Structure formats: structure tokens, C-alpha cells
Amino acid sequence: xxxxxxxxxxxxxxxxxxxxxxxxxxxxxxxxxxxxxxxxxxxxxxxxxxxxxxxxxxxxxxxxxxxxxxxxxxxxxxxxxxxxxxxxxxxxxxxxxxxxxxxxxxxxxxxxxxxxxxxxxxxxxxxxxxxxxxxxxxxxxxxxxxxxxxxxxxxxxxxxxxxxxxxxxxxxxxxxxxxxxxxxxxxxxxxxxxxxxxxxxxxxxxxxxxxxxxxxxxxxxxxxxxxxxxxxxxxxxxxxxxxxxxxxxxxxxxxxxxxxxxxxxxxxxxxxxxxxxxxxxxxxxxxxxxxxxxxxxxxxxxxxxxxxxxxxxxxxxxxxxxxxxxxxxxxxxxxxxxxxxxxxxxxxxxxxxxxxxxxxxxxxxxxxxxxxxxxxxxxxxxxxxxxxxxxxxxxxxxxxxxxxxxxxxxxxxxxxxxxxxxxxxxxxxxxxxxxxxxxxxxxxxxxxxxxxxxxxxxxxxxxxxxxxxxxxxxxxxxxxxxxxxxxxxxxxxxxxxxxxxxxxxxxxxxxxxxxxxxxxxxxxxxxxxxxxxxxxxxxxxxx
RNA sequence: UGGGCUGUAGCCAAGCGGUAAGGCACCAGACUUUGACUCUGGCAUGCGCAAGUUCGAAUCUUGCCAGCCCAGCCA
Numbered sequence: 163x164x165x166x167x168x169x170x171x172x173x174x175x176x177x178x179x180x181x182x183x184x185x186x187x188x189x190x191x192x193x194x195x196x197x198x199x200x201x202x203x204x205x206x207x208x209x210x211x212x213x214x215x216x217x218x219x220x221x222x223x224x225x226x227x228x229x230x231x232x233x234x235x236x237x238x239x240x241x242x243x244x245x246x247x248x249x250x251x252x253x254x255x256x257x258x259x260x261x262x263x264x265x266x267x268x269x270x271x272x273x274x275x276x277x278x279x280x281x282x283x284x285x286x287x288x289x290x291x292x293x294x295x296x297x298x299x300x301x302x303x304x305x306x307x308x309x310x311x312x313x314x315x316x317x318x319x320x321x322x323x324x325x326x327x328x329x330x331x332x333x334x335x336x337x338x339x340x341x342x343x344x345x346x347x348x349x350x351x352x353x354x355x356x357x358x359x360x361x362x363x364x365x366x367x368x369x370x371x372x373x374x375x376x377x378x379x380x381x382x383x384x385x386x387x388x389x390x391x392x393x394x395x396x397x398x399x400x401x402x403x404x405x406x407x408x409x410x411x412x413x414x415x416x417x418x419x420x421x422x423x424x425x426x427x428x429x430x431x432x433x434x435x436x437x438x439x440x441x442x443x444x445x446x447x448x449x450x451x452x453x454x455x456x457x458x459x460x461x462x463x464x465x466x467x468x469x470x471x472x473x474x475x476x477x478x479x480x481x482x483x484x485x486x487x488x489x490x491x492x493x494x495x496x497x498x499x500x501x502x503x504x505x506x507x508x509x510x511x512x513x514x515x516x517x518x519x520x521x522x523x524x525x526x527x528x529x530x531x532x533x534x535x536x537x538x539x540x541x542x543x544x545x546x547x548x549x550x551x552x553x554x555x556x557x558x559x560x561x562x563x564x565x566x567x568x569x570x571x572x573x574x575x576x577x578x579x580x581x582x583x584x585x586x587x588x589x590x591x592x593x594x595x596x597x598x599x600x601x602x603x604x605x606x607x608x609x610x611x612x613x614x615x616x617x618x619x620x621x622x623x624x625x626x627x628x629x630x631x632x633x634x635x636x637x638x639x640x641x642x643x644x645x646x647x648x649x650x651x652x653x654x655x656x657x658x659x660x661x662x663x664x665x666x667x668x669x670x671x672x673x674x675x676x677x678x679x680x681x682x683x684x685x686x687x688x689x690x691x692x693x694x695x696x697x698x699x700x701x702x703x704x705x
Numbered sequence: 706u707g708g709g710c711u712g713u714a715g716c717c718a719a720g721c722g723g724u725a726a727g728g729c730a731c732c733a734g735a736c737u738u739u740g741a742c743u744c745u746g747g748c749a750u751g752c753g754c755a756a757g758u759u760c761g762a763a764u765c766u767u768g769c770c771a772g773c774c775c776a777g778c779c780a
Contacts, residue, residue, distance in 0.1 A: 169719085195780050230779060286778050293776055297707045300776090331778055341708045343776050352778035371780050395709055395775050419710090421773095426716080474728060476718050478711090481773050485716045488729050498742060533742045564740080575738055614738045677739045701741050 170477040172214060172418050176386060180218075185413065188220030189385045192246070192253070193227045193375070196238035199447045200245035200455045202468070202489075203430045206423040209472035211388055212251040223382055224253035228260045229374045231358035245455040249465045259378050260360050266369045266377050267321070269407040270332055270351060274313045278406055279350065280306055281316040282333045289331070292338075293346055299339035300346045306335060320353055323366045327353050334373075336402060344399045348372055372396055376403040379415040387415045390422040391479060423475070424483045427633055428453050429641045437643060443634065443650055448686065450631045450696055451654055461631065462672050462682035462698030467493040490699050497672050497680045497698065503530045505542060505575075506662040506675035506695075507618045508628050510549035512595035515580065518546040523619070526576045528676070542663050543622035544577050549661050551678070554615040555596065557585060564612035571601065573614040575676070579604035616676050623661040626693040628681065630656045660695075667693060677701065 168174040179185055192211040194204065215222045224246065228234045246253070273279035282305045284292070294300030308316075320330055332351035340346055350373035355366045369377075379387045387400075400417050404410060423430070430453060438444050448456035458468065470492040475484050505528060522545065529539040554565040554572070566572040566582050573579050584597035601609060632654050635641060639649035666673060675681050679700040688694040 193780090197780085227780065233779080289778075290776075295707085295776060328778065343708080346776085349778050354778080370778075375780085391710070392774055393780090397709090421711085474717075478718070480711050480718090482717060485729075488717070491729055494741090503739080531742080532737080532739080562740090573738055577738090613740080616739075674739085674741090677741070701739075703740080705740050
């Protein structure tokens, strides 16, 4: 642990803590509230928690921060565990804050005995009204100076269920004039006659985050409690709890905050997710347009690409807005190495080869990835009726277009150079098909087409559906619940009838549709006979 | 306007008193039967601004400016 070079400010702090406090083992925790699905923002926190501990040869606990029974459920616990495992992280212990309710209760009793906590009869509105403002101090509660005995009795009665929701709270007695509002006698316990998904009806009082969190950390022996910047103002309270609860033994945990992830054009709020799922704008929490891990997974992103992204964006305290192309670069880099190459014509037009025997079929070799050593190749059948990509042909080409044009030449990948002899249109004036001829002696004639395009034999290809997903919200729009229906991008999913070579149907993992992008079968909706492929990410396009 | 925090390239981000790492993006070129990949080169005389300390400042001091967070019995 002596020779570890810190690579961000958190690791620097840990290095100095090791020196100053003589820490032997670094312990972190990932503490999600089980009330929603893991999203890419969580992934950043997960990576920081797990990778930091790992770097110092310590470990990380997974702790469900289940202190608000009205919103939480086992369903989310399982989803969270699944996502963390998928990312490839292993927690040492799995805990629930609710495991500590008894301990937390004892700490509250101890605070009362020290005269550092009191039962307050003020309503939520009254507490709010007496809290003061950003610039004015608050007013002390009239119940602030109850006797220790009375507080003890009342708090026991709270636990015993003698009071209705909202009628009483337990508050820490700190300082109503404190410039930090979190220190103005914060509520640390509230009454909620709600069934807890693990504790059942055992409790009707529940500790607040600010009380439960430091105690849970301390109880587990967490040395570094890493969280996002919005909790900076809570750190004095975190430390107050740690310093004043005498039941805490051992090394005191230290809270360090980092900037949470913001991705340009991506809304990362639970409220938004719930809204678009409930209103049916997306196909559930795993819709490929969702920035949830389930969504990314379905879209074909790998755990490695997500982790690599988290590595690349770094850890700091500055408010940042990360460009989504960083993530795209991560997944492209990985898929370029690993994805099997397959030929697919995403948006086809028909091509007839007029000088090729209609009864003939020959094998053509296509290499998997010419730039990677030992890359396997496979064969495709060539016949006189083909599909090519609609965008690989232009009647009136733009200046630097070097694929197929009328009377122009192009190379069919792995096969022949062809010439476009005739554009045949239907009654509506749309292109029906192209009549082309193979130029068998292209080399001899000195014809060297600049472009190489992919193709598929109409006879030896399978019809499928391909889907490309874009941003759910229109370009430049900022999410607002009230105008959601107006800012939804109607083209956030574009489906096309496409053709793939038959071998593609067997491919369950990521593929590159050569020259088009990386695709994966949609495991949720694709069926035998009706295959659906989702574009993970396009190829970098400098056309 | 109280408190807390942050400002280094288009976007992230190192740097911790010795003369601006790296990644993504972008530009130019080479290679290419994927306009991809790969390779080569380019991309901050300047670190929010202004003074000061110093032989020397992105780093220290002071003063400004800008942005973010906080007034749940949510986490």
C-alpha cells in the first residue's frame, strides 16, 4: 500500500489517511436506495467505490440504503445486484441499512441520554417555518428543552406506535442559528406507519438518511464513504453523528464527495424515467433509449465499455458535462476488436447483374476483421440478383462520392468490379432496381474504383428488421414534465426492413454489419422468423 | 444577499513553486477490397480575471468575476 500512486484527489486523500491514521484496510461501500434501476450515473459511483478499494487492496460492501419504506422494494434490490454483477464487481458483504435499525435506535437513545436529541411535536410545516432561511437563522423548537426522561418516554412511545404519522419527530439538538441549514436541529427519526419490505411491520419509526448513513458506515467499518457533491453540506452533520454517538467503535469513516456524472443530452433523473416509462414513450426500463444499465445492455453495450468510460471521464469535483461520444468511442474500440463481421444490407435496393449466369452461385470470401491478426474469414454466395445499400448509390453524386453512380464503377466487396448500366424506375419515379454488369477485366482495363461496397445475394439472404435508436428528446430540448409530449423526438427509433447473410442469424453476441455499424439481436423482442437487430453504435463515419 | 464547492483546449482531465501529461473530438497525410481500423503529424506563449510574493507562479497571498449545491418528516 506504500507505493500506490494516486490518480485522483480521492486516492490522494486516502494515501494521506493511510499515513496519518495508520489504516490497514480500505473499505468503501456502494449504498443505493432500492427504489429504481441502475443508470449510467450509478455506474460511475460504482466504479469509483469498487475501483478505489481495489486499488488499495481493500474491499467494498454493497448496502441497500432502505430507510424509506414507502418507496422501496425487493424487486429493485435484485435489479441492482444484477447490474453490479453484470459490471463485473464483487462486493465483500451485502447489507441493508435496515439490518441496523436496532443499533441506530440505540444510538438515538444514547443521544437523548446525552441531551443531544429531543422529541419535537412540531408539524412538518412548522418545522419548515422555523428553520429560517439561507440568510436568517431559525427559531428553536418549543420542545427543545424537554427533560431527558420525557424524551426517552416519548421516543419509546413513538417506537411503540402510539403516535400518528407526522405528529412527532426526533431531532438532533445542534444549533438553530448554524449557517449550514442541515445543522439546524435536523430531524433524525420520523413516524411512518408503513410496511417495510424486509422488516414488515416491526417498525413505525424510521431513521433519516443523515442519521442512518454515518452510523451504517461506522458499523460496517467503512473507512471512506464516497458520495456525490450534493452531500457536501451534509458532511458536518455526518461528522457530528459520528462524533456524538458513543456506541461507535473503531476507525471513524470519512466522507469524500465527487462530482456526479452529467452526459450532454441525457436526462439522468428518476422522475423522468418513471414518466417516460409510464406514459409509454419507451418500452420499459430496458428500452435501448434509456440510460439505464439495462438499456445499455439491451443495446449491445458491454460492461467493459461502461467501465472504460468511467475510467476515461475521471474523478474530480468540477461540474462537468461529458460528451456522449466518449462512451461511443469506448464501445467502438472494444467492438472493433471483438465483433464478428457480418454482411447486412440495412436499407436495400435491388441490383441485377446482367452478364452473370442466373443459375450460377459462387463462394466469396469475406474476412472477419482485416486489421486483427488471426481473424477468421467466412464465405458468402454470389448470384446474379443482389441487394446493395441504398446510400451506396447516387443518381446525382455529390463531389466526393465514390461509390456507385450511373455509368460508374464500384467494387463489390470480395467479388467483382461492376458498372451501373441502367437505372430502372417504377411508375412513381422511384428506383426499382439497377442493371449492372461485371467488368471481368477491370485490372486489364486499368479500372480501379475508389469505392468498395457490400452486397448480398437476394437468394442467399434473410429478411430481418433493424432498429436504430436516437435521442428520445428532440435536439436541444430540455426535459420538462409539462411539455413532455411536445419535446419527444418522433424519430428516436427508426426501423427498417433489412437483409442479412444467413450466418448472422446464429450470431447471438455483438456483430459488425460491415461498413454500417455494430448490431446485436434484440433478445427481448426478436423471434425466430422475425429477427430484430439493434444498432449498438454506428461506425465512425467520414463519408 | 448566509453557508459549502468549482473554474486548465470544443468536451473530460493530469499537474501540488522549476517553465502546460493523457483521452475523446477536430484538422492534415499514409495505408486500406469496411470512406472503418491502424499509423504519422498538428491542435493552450497559456491555466476565470487582476494585482502581489519569488530568480522563477496553473501551483503561494489578496481582491474580484462566473457557475453549481443547500431552506424534505427524500436519498
